[in-house]
Each structure stands twice: as C-alpha cells, then as structure tokens.
Amino acid sequence: MASFLHNTANENLTTVPGILISDRYKRPHGYKVTRSKGTEDFYLTYTCSGKGIFHNGSESHECAQGEISIITPGTPHYYATSENEIWQFYWCHFIPREEWMPLLQLPEAIKGIKWARIDTELMNMRISSAFSSLIQYNLETGPFAERLATNALEEVLLLIASSRAVKLQNIDPRVQETLDLLSQQYYKPFTIASLASQVNLSPSRFAHLFKKQTGESVMEMLIRIRLQHAKKRLELTPLSIAEIAAEVGFNNPFYFTRQFTSFYGCPPATFRRKMKSMQSM
Structure with missing residues (x-):
C-alpha cells in the first residue's frame, strides 16, 4: 500500500532531541518524509483534515481527521499525504517529562507508531486550541515562553488521555x-x-x-x-x-x-x- 514511501534514498534531517518544536502543516499529495533510522524523540501528529499515511518499514497505517499518531523513539518511519488528499495536521517533536509517560500509552496502530481517535467535536476543538497555543508559545522569546509551550503540550496530552478515559468508564x-x-x-x-x-x-x-x-x-x-x-x-x-x-x-x-x-x-x-x-x- 505504501511501498513508495520507503523506496527512496532521500533522508530527511533528524531533529535535535530535547528541543520542543511544533507547527501546523497543509500538504498536498506528493509530500513525504523519510527517516529510516527514526529519531531520538517522540513525534506527535493530530490530523485536522484530509489523510496522511504512516509506514514503519513493513506496515502502514492511514490517519484521518480527528486522529492522533505518536511515533516512538528509534522507530524507522516514513509518512506522506495520502493519494488524492490535502493533509492538514499539527505536529510536535518532544522529549516527555517523566510524569507524562503514562499519557503516552496509546494502543499501537502498527509497531512503533501509537494511535488514537478523538470522537467528539468539543474535544477536537479543545485539542486544536491547545496545539495553537503550543505553536504560538514556541514562536515567542519571552522569559516564560518555553514553560508556556511545555504546559500547552501537556494540555494536549492530557486532553488525549481524558478522551480515552471516558471510553473506559463502562468497562466490562x-x-x-x-x-x-x-x-x-x-x-x-x-x-x-x-x-x-x-x-x-x-x-x-x-x-x-x-x-x-x-x-x-x-x-x-x-x-x-x-x-x-x-x-x-x-x-x-x-x-x-x-x-x-x-x-x-x-x-x-x-x-x-x-x-x-x-x-x-x-x-x-x-x-x-x-x-x-x-x-x-
């Protein structure tokens, strides 16, 4: 399904671990990223519209609107905009705080790439708002900009975890x-x-x-x-x-x-x- 993703010698640069970076992209079909050795940090995406496809070298998974993906450190990864789509998504590279680790325990869509779906419109709006704040704080240079950005990322992760916790209330x-x-x-x-x-x-x-x-x-x-x-x-x-x-x-x-x-x-x-x-x- 996604063999075209890893049939290339063109490698994208890896990020510097420990530096929190984020943005929002709008990319048509033809956009792709290749990191055959993975990265040393976590990579989080949240799809606003369209579809993107993720590949770990042997399996692929497509993310649609309202879906979260987290690529774990060391996972070979290749991702791209799906065919006939325009993929809009927030993204963030980060090293988690110790207390965040339980928030990252999402099910794996494919090996090394975790996944979750945000089902309600209200929760999608809140996650989008938190991501927007994260990006804005990352652009600022004030004395508390870095802490504000970190807090915004923590809000994103807490909202994702909160959304999943609601589903577990009616547990067998x-x-x-x-x-x-x-x-x-x-x-x-x-x-x-x-x-x-x-x-x-x-x-x-x-x-x-x-x-x-x-x-x-x-x-x-x-x-x-x-x-x-x-x-x-x-x-x-x-x-x-x-x-x-x-x-x-x-x-x-x-x-x-x-x-x-x-x-x-x-x-x-x-x-x-x-x-x-x-x-x-």
Missing part, C-alpha cells in the same frame, strides 16, 4: 477484575491463559475483550505496570538492576532493561543516575 467487570489483579499482583508469572481462566473466558475471547476495552494488550498492560513499580524502586532503593527486575516480575534483566529503555527513553542505570543527580541539587 471481567476486564476490571483483571486490571485489579494485575495492579495488585503484578510480580506474578501471569499468562493470557491463566488470567482468562480467572474470569471464565477462553484465552482468545479474553485477549480480544481486554484490548478492545483498554486499548492495550494484556501483556502490554502488565509490562507497563511492572515498569512503573521498577521506576519507584530505582528512585527509592539501593537494589541492583537485576534485583529490581526480579522483584517486579521480569525473569531476564536484559529484557527488563530493553523494556525500560523503550518506555522511559533511557536504560534503568542511566535513569537512576539522573534521579540521584536531581536529588543532590
């Missing part, structure tokens, strides 16, 4: 039971089959229902919960990386390190050093 009691179990006993060696048995569903039916209701697979949710507990241990205890990995349910410390790096943007040892440095200031 079997899914809620599973969520409670994962939150309380995250360190146990759960499997899809064991959790499905707990709520009297077949593994396939259980996995489908859970992802439909939460936007994440069971294992994605469990890993996220484990990583959040691991982060607290890194901040508050002198335990080794291997000890922390085992305590929160990871049998392999190398796998733990890989998952932690993907989720928080740096290895656990680096994260701990950063926390210690901040605490000593």
